[in-house]
Amino acid sequence: MNKPLNHSSVKEVFYQYYPPLCLFAGRLVNNEEAAADITEEVFIKLWHKQPDFSKYKNIKAVLYIAVKNACLNYLQQQKRNTARQYAFAYFTQNESEGCIQNEIIRAEILREVYAALQQLPKEQRRVMQLLFTEGLDSKAVAAALNISIHTVKKHKLNGLKAIRKKLGVPGLIIIAALAHV
Template identity: 35%
Template sequence: MRKKNVNPYLSPGMSPSQDLHIAIQLKNKDPEALQSLIHLYFPILCRFARRILQDKAAAEDATTDVFVKLWQKAPEFDDSQHIKNFLYRSIRNTCLNVLRSRQREEARHETFTDIYLHDEDAFAREILQAEVLAEIRKELQHFTPRLREIFIMAYFQQLSNEEIAQKLNLSNQTVRNQKASALSLLRKKIRAKFPLLLLSQLLLP
């Protein structure tokens, strides 16, 4: 049966055609494209900006500005690499502007310097970190936020069902069910790497 492309979210391990799909959706000002980009990149860029600005609210404002610009320039993007480059370049420039204006203010009182104003390599490192996290989020982006938390705690932190249940204020049974859903949602290839961790705990009474 013919497959219909109804899923607006970026797929894990995007194929070139899906890659193009998000850019085409964005070109057409499809709000679903904006939404999936926000879901994937808003937290990534906030984290990025927060590390540079050391200020949560300022970081969120900077990220919002970047997405506003992205949406206004939507028709100009050709592929997802283009979109990604725009996002990192804009957040970097927005942060630098904030740092510079801060520096002007502070200059009257003290000498304020910031590593990011002089060190391009620092930015390169930040972008690499951000992209590794973005890649992992992409793999898990189809999960609901709760499912993602449980998966991260189970796999990356290796927490037990009890510990997760306690942290998230859920029942053990809920955690067990959610882990089963998480497992079923992973791509087949990936699933092969996880059953040990997930299934062995699932099968325990």
């Protein structure tokens, strides 16, 4: 049974550490608005895990480690988003008629990739969908499906191999196409 929430300790910790944690996060992600959001999310997550911050032996270390990890997750997501934007730009880089042709090609590739994806075994297909269509990382997929990260990576590798074999196209095209399914 949890002890009653100690609002004064949470408030005190928040006001004491929020500004330096925002500065720290801002230096890591190079985006003040994202840094503030990340820092707030860390406080919210910790509060949900342990509503009485006085139970933490070294709250300062816990907060800095949590903010660092959240910043790394944010940067990884930004990297994935950038890769998707580059892949999309690749397909749409030509002028209007070329752009239309690229969109037709892209749609056909997506149709073929989607059809190949549907032929994968159920577990592989679900892992691939979570990774590529929902943009989750391997750890999040493992948690969502209650399987190990090793199993997620194995399904991803086998799924990409099967699709590549079926379609006879390089893996980068498959990944770029799947990122937009």
